[in-house]
Amino acid sequence: MPVDFTVSDVEEARKLNATLNRLPRLRMKTPLGRTVLNAVLRIVEIFSLLRPRRRGIRRELALATALNQQVPVRIFRPAAPCRGVIIDFHGGGWTIGNARMSDRQNADLAAATNAVVVSVDYRLAISVPIAAQVDDCEAAALWVLDHAAALFGTTRIVVKASSAGAHLAVCMLLRLRDRLPNFDAIDGVVLYFGLYDFAGTPMVRNAGRKTLLLDAPTVRETLCLLTPDMTDDQRRDPWISPIYAELDGLPPALFIVGEEDMLLEDSHKMEARWSAANGNAELLVAPASPHAFVKFGTSIAAKTEAFVKSWIIAHLDRETRNEQ
DSSP, X not given: OOSOOOHHHHHHHHHHHHHHXXXXXXXXXXXXXXXXXXXXXXXXXXXXXXXXXXXXXXEEXXXXXXXXXXXXXXXXXXXXXXXXXXXXXXXXXXXXXXXXXXXXXXXXXXXXXXOEEEEEOOOOTTTSOHHHHHHHHHHHHHHHHHHHHHHHXXXXXXXXEETHXXXXXXXXXXXXXXXXXXXXXXXXXXXXXXXXXXXOOHHHHHOOTTSSSBOHHHHHHHHHHHSTTOOHHHHTXXXXXXXXXXXXXXXXXXXXXXXXXXXXXXXXXXXXXXXHHHSOEEEEEETTOOTTGGGSXXXXXXXXXXXXXXXXXXXXXXXXXXXX
């Protein structure tokens, strides 16, 4: 384990879990449920806007244009000379959330790493299919690859993504690998608690309603609702379930997941297959931690985020690419 989690860290996490266990689970399968969750996120955004801005970080709005489409992005520039670019894909179960909800975290990340953060506002699956979301992510990433040197003064790039965003990011990386000759333009990938099997791993299929934060049966139902014309065999196609894809030729990856997350098996399997194909993946399992644990302010979350920032800096600062 690359991070030293103490007994007191775990005790703190278990106390939080006891509180989370008393709260309603997130359910996104109905339009009403998605509307309510999006409304809650908007309220959270308002409160975050009232916080003092991180000193020296400048936020810009832009349209990433590539592949005959435009994708809104939010750019956070550090005051210090730019070390590299971090492309961020937010979570939200494909159907809720937006890039704005990560503004404070992305400003902090830009300040801590002296890297530009480009946060991608891909369309939600309430209006477009999953493939169109991957289109948005691919277009935004290509725009960064094409313009990083001119706009940001660097060609060093790391991808960071969470939950559904992690799924979309891997699908996007597989497209870029197949689209671009000698694909080595990405220096690293950080993937938080992603789902990589749209048919559901055994852990997802067998999870009950006691799963923390997420309502496990609803997760499975949501996967089916988002792919209404597919069988489970079709949901295992590599274009939508990258856990079954050929993963060779991909950059170094750091997988992060909580021990109490129903998506634990997804990260374990994905890291194992990525390592077998490339020899450049590692897995950080946070003890006694649920899905999205880095949002809850525990000492485990703080230590994990500190490790991620140091990992990103190390990979942006590597002298050569393809260094294993």
